[in-house]
Amino acid sequence: MTENEPQKYARSKEIYQRIRCMRCTHRIDLEKDQKEAYCPACGLGWVITWVTPDIPMVLRRIMPNIPK
Amino acid sequence: MRQVAYVDLTNRKVTIKPIPEDLLRKFLGGRGIGSYLLYNHTTKGIHPLSPENPLIFSPGLMTGQFANAMGRCHVNGKSPDTGKYGDSNIGGAFGAELMYAGLQALVITGKAAKPTYLFIDNDKIQLRDASKLWGKDTFQTQLGVWDELQDPDVKVACIGEAGEHQVGFACILHQLKRSAGRTGQGALMGSKNLKAVAVRGSQSLPVKDPQKLLEITRRQYEYIRRTKIFEITKRWSNLFAWVVNNEREGIVVRNHRANFYPEGYGHLDVDIFLDKYSEKMLACQQCAMHCEHRYEVKEGPYKGLKGEGPEWIAPLHFGALVGNIHWDVILASFEKTNRFGIDASTFGLYLAWLMDIYDRGLIGKEQTGGIDFNFGSAEAMVKLPELINKDEGIGKVISHGADEAIRQLGDKTGEFLYRCGRGLTQEAVNDRILRATCLGDQTSNRGNDHLRGRCNLEFMGLPAEVLSKIIGRPTNPDPYAWDTKAFFAMWQQNLNTMSDCLGLCKFWTQWFAPDLFGFEQPLEVINAVTGWNMTKDELWEASERVWNMEKMFNVRDGEDRRHDTPPKIFFEPIKEGARKGLCLEPDKWNALLDEYYDLRGWDRNGIPKPETLKRLKLDKEPSHII
Numbered sequence: 001m002t003e004n005e006p007q008k009y010a011r012s013k014e015i016y017q018r019i020r021c022m023r024c025t026h027r028i029d030l031e032k033d034q035k036e037a038y039c040p041a042c043g044l045g046w047v048i049t050w051v052t053p054d055i056p057m058v059l060r061r062i063m064p065n066i067p068k
Numbered sequence: 069m070r071q072v073a074y075v076d077l078t079n080r081k082v083t084i085k086p087i088p089e090d091l092l093r094k095f096l097g098g099r100g101i102g103s104y105l106l107y108n109h110t111t112k113g114i115h116p117l118s119p120e121n122p123l124i125f126s127p128g129l130m131t132g133q134f135a136n137a138m139g140r141c142h143v144n145g146k147s148p149d150t151g152k153y154g155d156s157n158i159g160g161a162f163g164a165e166l167m168y169a170g171l172q173a174l175v176i177t178g179k180a181a182k183p184t185y186l187f188i189d190n191d192k193i194q195l196r197d198a199s200k201l202w203g204k205d206t207f208q209t210q211l212g213v214w215d216e217l218q219d220p221d222v223k224v225a226c227i228g229e230a231g232e233h234q235v236g237f238a239c240i241l242h243q244l245k246r247s248a249g250r251t252g253q254g255a256l257m258g259s260k261n262l263k264a265v266a267v268r269g270s271q272s273l274p275v276k277d278p279q280k281l282l283e284i285t286r287r288q289y290e291y292i293r294r295t296k297i298f299e300i301t302k303r304w305s306n307l308f309a310w311v312v313n314n315e316r317e318g319i320v321v322r323n324h325r326a327n328f329y330p331e332g333y334g335h336l337d338v339d340i341f342l343d344k345y346s347e348k349m350l351a352c353q354q355c356a357m358h359c360e361h362r363y364e365v366k367e368g369p370y371k372g373l374k375g376e377g378p379e380w381i382a383p384l385h386f387g388a389l390v391g392n393i394h395w396d397v398i399l400a401s402f403e404k405t406n407r408f409g410i411d412a413s414t415f416g417l418y419l420a421w422l423m424d425i426y427d428r429g430l431i432g433k434e435q436t437g438g439i440d441f442n443f444g445s446a447e448a449m450v451k452l453p454e455l456i457n458k459d460e461g462i463g464k465v466i467s468h469g470a471d472e473a474i475r476q477l478g479d480k481t482g483e484f485l486y487r488c489g490r491g492l493t494q495e496a497v498n499d500r501i502l503r504a505t506c507l508g509d510q511t512s513n514r515g516n517d518h519l520r521g522r523c524n525l526e527f528m529g530l531p532a533e534v535l536s537k538i539i540g541r542p543t544n545p546d547p548y549a550w551d552t553k554a555f556f557a558m559w560q561q562n563l564n565t566m567s568d569c570l571g572l573c574k575f576w577t578q579w580f581a582p583d584l585f586g587f588e589q590p591l592e593v594i595n596a597v598t599g600w601n602m603t604k605d606e607l608w609e610a611s612e613r614v615w616n617m618e619k620m621f622n623v624r625d626g627e628d629r630r631h632d633t634p635p636k637i638f639f640e641p642i643k644e645g646a647r648k649g650l651c652l653e654p655d656k657w658n659a660l661l662d663e664y665y666d667l668r669g670w671d672r673n674g675i676p677k678p679e680t681l682k683r684l685k686l687d688k689e690p691s692h693i694i
Contacts, residue, residue, distance in 0.1 A: 016296070022315030023646055025529025049339055051300050057308060060333050061315055 016054040019046065022061070030056055038062075070097075070172035072105070072694055073193060075186060077260055078119060078178030082193045087172055091693055093600060093610075094685065096569035097129030099155060100614040101173050102144035106153070107617055108690040109175060112624050116148040116252075117234060117259040119179040125166060125225070125265065126173040128571015132164035132273055132354070134281060135593045136288050137573040139164050139353035146621075147251035148259070149236045149414070149469070150491040152631075153513045153621045154251035157568055158225065159352040162242045165223040168269025180261040185213065185226075188267045198263035203229060205407045205457075206241040213266045226264035227254045228409025233459040234258045235467040237414035241406060244376040245360070246352070249411035250492065251514050276599035284592050288585075289356055297581040298357060302349060305359045306575070307338045309380040313497065314388065316527060317645045320496035321388045322443050323424035323484060324637055327498045328645050329388035336383045341395055350376065352573065359575055363399060370396045375403040385416025389496045390423055391443030397450065404453035417486075417493040418466045418473075419452055425481045435477065437461040488516035489631040490622075500638035501650045502526055502547045507660055508557035510634045513618035519574065523560045525582055526553075538582055550656050554663035562611040566590065569614060613684040616668075616676050620689065629674040632661060 017030050019037065026041035030048065034056070038045045045062030069086040076082075087101070095104045102124045109122045124144040131138055141163025147154025166174065169188050176186070180195070183202040187194045201212045209226040224242065231238040231254035238254030239247040248254075275281050292298050300308055313319045317328040329336075345365060349358040365373040378386075378399065386398040405412040425431050426441035433439070437455070439462070441448045455463025466473045470493065474482035486494040492515025499506040499516070508521025525535060527547045536543045539559050544552045560579065563586070567574050570590050577585045587604050594602055622631070634652060641651045665672060669680030681687040 020529055022312060025527070027529075051303050055296055055299050057300060057304070058311055058315065059337055059339060060311065061330075063330055063333065 017056060019048065019056050019058055021046070022058055036062060071170055072101075072173040072175060073171050073188075075174065075176045075193060075195070076178045077176060077180040077184060077195070077262065080180075080195050084191070084193075085694055087694055092129065092172070093602070095614060095617070096566075096610050097131065097172055098126050098140065098142040098571050099144070099157070099565060099568035100129075100610065100617075101569075102126040102142045102155060103153075103614055103617045103621065104689075105173060105175055105694070106144045106146070107621050107624075108692055108694075109177070110146060110621075114146060116146045116151055116154070116256060119260065120177060121146045121256060121259075123176045123253065123256050123260065123262070124173060125163075125176075127163035127167045127171075129172075129569060130590070130593055130597060131571030132167035133275070133593070133597055135285050135354065135597075136292065137352075137355045137357065137576040138571045138593070139355055140568070140571040140573060141166065142568055143240060143248040143253045145251075145253050145256045147253075147492075147514065148234065148255040149250070149252035150515055152490050152515070152625065152627065153618050154253060154256075155514055155618075156239070156248035156250055156253050157519070158240065158242055158246050158248045159573065160223070160242045160246035161353040162223045162225050162246070162267065163571055164353045165267040165269045167273060168271050169267050170269065170271050174265070176260060176262065176265075178260065183261050183263050185262065185264040185266060187217065187222075188265070188269070190269055190271060201226075201263045202232065205229065206409045207244065207407055209264055210243075213264055217266065217268075219268060222266045222268045224264050224266045226409070227257050227262075228407065229457045229459075230408050230410045230467075231255060231258035232263075233457075233467065235410065235456055235459070236469050237411040237418075237467075238409055239411040241409050245406045247406065247409075247411065249413055250517070252411070254409050254411075273597075275597050277596045281593065281596040284596055288589055288592075292576065292584070293356065295581065295583055297584065301575060302358045304338055304342070305349070305361055306380045307341065307378075307383070310336075310383045311338060313380070313384070317642075317647050318498045318501060318527070319384055319388055320420075320498055322391045323389065323420040324486060325424075326644070327642060327647065331391075332383070332387055332393050335393040336387050336395065336398075341378075341383075345395060345399065355573060355576075357573075357575060365396050365399055368396050370400040373400055373403055375399060375406065377406070378402050381413050381416070384496050385413055385420075386449065389416050389420045390449065392446070392449060393444065394446065397446045400446075401449040401453060404450065404457075408453050408457040410453055410456055413495065414493055415453065415456070417496065419449065420496070421481075421485045422452075422462065422466070423448065424484045425477065428484070430481050430484075431477055435462060435465070486635040486637055488635060489633040490515040490627075492516055494635050497522075498642075498647075499634065500652050501642070501647050503550050503660065504553040504556035504560070505547075506634060506638070506652065507553060507664055508560050511557070511632045511661075511664060512561070513615070513622060516634070520564055521557055521561045522579070523556055524579055525560075526556065528582065530582060534582065538578060538586070548650065550660055554660055554667055557664060558667050561615060562608060563587065565611040565614050566607060569611065570594070609684065612668075613686060616680065616684055616686055617689070619670075619676060620681075620686065623675055627674070629661070629672070632674055
C-alpha cells in the first residue's frame with residue numbers, strides 16, 4: 001500500500017504491549033503477559049487479556065465489588 | 069459495459085439497460101447508483117409499501133474485483149420503518165455474484181400476483197414460483213432454493229416470515245447472518261410478494277490494468293495484515309467495540325437508565341464467548357480479515373444451537389440494553405432474529421422499550437400474553453422474535469411502526485421509546501457525550517446511524533497532530549469539545565459514503581482505526597480497474613454528491629432541520645458515572661448544526677442550496693438517464 005502521510009505517522013506511533021485507558025484515553029505501557037494495570041493518569045484499573053503475544057486488550061475494569 | 073436490470077413483478081417483465089460510464093463516474097456504484105435510481109424512480113410522497121416503491125440491489129463499483137474487502141452490496145428503497153430514505157448494506161458473497169452475473173444494479177418494482185422468487189442466471193432472469201418457500205424462515209428458504217435449483221453455489225438473499233408480514237423492521241438476509249437490517253427493506257420485499265433473489269454469475273469483470281491491480285492488492289494486504297487492528301479483529305471480531313463503549317460509559321443500559329454495565333462482568337466478557345462458544349472465524353467474499361464468528365452452544369437449555377456472528381450489537385442490544393447477562397440467551401435470541409428475518413438491532417431497541425414500560429407498570433401481562441417482560445427476562449428475549457415472526461400478540465403490536473405501537477399501548481409509553489428526528493429508533497449508544505459522533509449520526513439520511521456518521525477516531529485519544537492530519541484540517545481531539553467537529557462529522561460521512569459506493573467494508577477504513585484506508589487506497593483500485601485517472605478530490609465530490617442525492621430524496625418529502633434533531637433525552641444531563649452532567653446543550657448543538665449546514669452548502673433549514681446542487685451536478689435531477 002502507498003501509505004499516506006497520516007497513516008505513516010499513525011503507524012510510527014503504534015507501540016505494541018500498550019493499552020489505552022478506556023476512561024481517559026491515557027496510554028499505559030505493559031510488561032509481557034501482565035494481567036492487570038492501573039492508569040497513571042486517572043487511577044482506574046484494567047483487567048488485561050492478550051490477543052496475541054504482543055497485543056494486549058482491555059477485558060474489563062477492575063472493580064472491588066462486581067454486581068451480581 | 070455495466071448494466072441495470074429492471075424487473076416489473078406486476079407485469080412479469082424484465083428489461084436490461086446499460087449504465088453510461090459517466091453516470092457511474094458521478095455516482096460510483098452501490099449506495100451511489102442506488103440512491104440515484106431511488107430518486108429517479110420514485111415520486112414525492114410515495115407509500116413505502118406501494119408496488120411503485122422500488123427495491124434496489126446495487127453492488128459496489130469495485131465489488132467482486134480482485135481487491136481487498138470489496139465484497140459488499142447495497143439495498144435501497146423508501147423505508148417502511150420511517151417513511152423516509154431507506155437503505156442498508158449487506159456483506160457475504162451476494163453482491164459479488166450479482167456483479168459476476170453482469171449486473172451493477174437490480175431494480176424491482178410492482179407486486180407479484182403470488183409468492184415469487186427471482187433467479188438470475190447470468191443474463192437470464194426468471195420469475196419462479198415461491199409458494200413452497202412462503203412461510204419458511206430465512207435458513208430454510210436458502211436451502212429450499214438450492215434444492216430446487218440443484219446448485220448450492222447460488223447466492224440467495226431472502227426474507228423470513230417477518231418480511232412476509234411486512235414487519236416494519238424486517239430485514240433481508242443472506243447466508244446465516246449477513247443482513248440488510250435497518251430501515252425495514254425486508255418489509256418492502258415482502259410487500260412485493262418476493263420471497264428471495266437467487267443469483268448465479270460466471271462472467272468475468274473487466275480490469276483495465278490487471279497487473280497493477282494485482283500489485284496494489286498484494287501491497288495493501290501486506291500492509292493491513294501487519295496492523296494491530298487486523299490481528300485483533302480476526303480473533304475478536306468487533307466485539308472489542310462492546311468493551312470499549314461500555315468502559316467509556318458510552319452505551320445505553322436498560323433503556324437509558326444507565327450508561328455502564330458492570331453487571332455483565334464475569335458473564336458477558338469477550339473471552340467467555342471465545343472460550344465457550346466461538347468455533348471458527350469466517351469472512352465475506354474478497355476479505356482477509358475474517359471478522360465473523362461461527363458459534364455453537366454446547367450445554368444448557370440452548371444446547372446444539374449454531375449460528376454466525378455475533379457482532380458488538382449482540383452483547384449491547386441483547387445484553388446491557390435489556391439487562392441480560394447470559395451469552396447463551398443472547399445467542400438464542402440473536403439466532404432467532406436472523407432466522408426469522410428480523411433486524412436484530414431494532415428488535416433489541418423495541419424489546420428494551422417493552423421491558424421498560426412493563427417495569428414502570430404501563431403495560432402488564434394482559435398485554436404481553438402472560439410473558440414476563442422484566443429486564444433480563446430470557447422468556448421475553450426468546451419468545452418475542454417468535455411472536456413477531458407469527459405476527460401475533462405483543463409481537464404484532466410492535467411490528468407495524470412505532471406510532472401504531474404507542475397508539476395501542478398508550479401515549480405515556482411513547483415517552484420511553486427513543487427515536488431520532490427521522491423516526492428511526494435510537495441506537496443504544498450514548499451519543500450525547502461525543503460531539504462529532506452525535507452530529508454525524510443524527511444527520512445521517514436514513515436516521516441515526518453509526519455506519520454513516522459515527523466518528524470512531526473521536527474517542528481514541530489520538531494526538532491532535534495525528535487526528536488533524538487524517539481529517540485534513542486542524543481538529544480538536546477532545547471528544548467533549550464543540551469546535552472543529554462539524555467538518556470531522558462531514559469527513560466521516562463522506563468516507564463512509566465512499567466505502568458504501570465502492571463495496572468496501574468499513575472495517576478496512578479509517579472509520580475503524582487510524583492507520584487503515586482513507587480515500588487514497590480505494591482510489592488506487594478504482595483507477596487500476598477503470599483507467600479513469602480519478603483524483604481524490606473527484607472521489608470526495610462523488611461522495612458528497614451521493615450524500616446530497618439522499619438528502620434530496622428526503623427534502624422532496626418535506627424534510628427540514630427538525631429531522632436532524634436528536635432524541636430529547638440527549639439534552640438531559642447524565643445522572644451518574646464518570647460522564648455525570650454531560651449532555652447536548654441546545655445552543656451549542658444548533659450552532660454546530662449551522663456550521664455543518666454551511667460546510668455542506670445547505671441553508672439554515674438543512675436544505676441544499678441551488679448553487680450546491682449545481683456544483684455537484686445534481687441540479688437536473690431527476691434526470692432519468694437510466
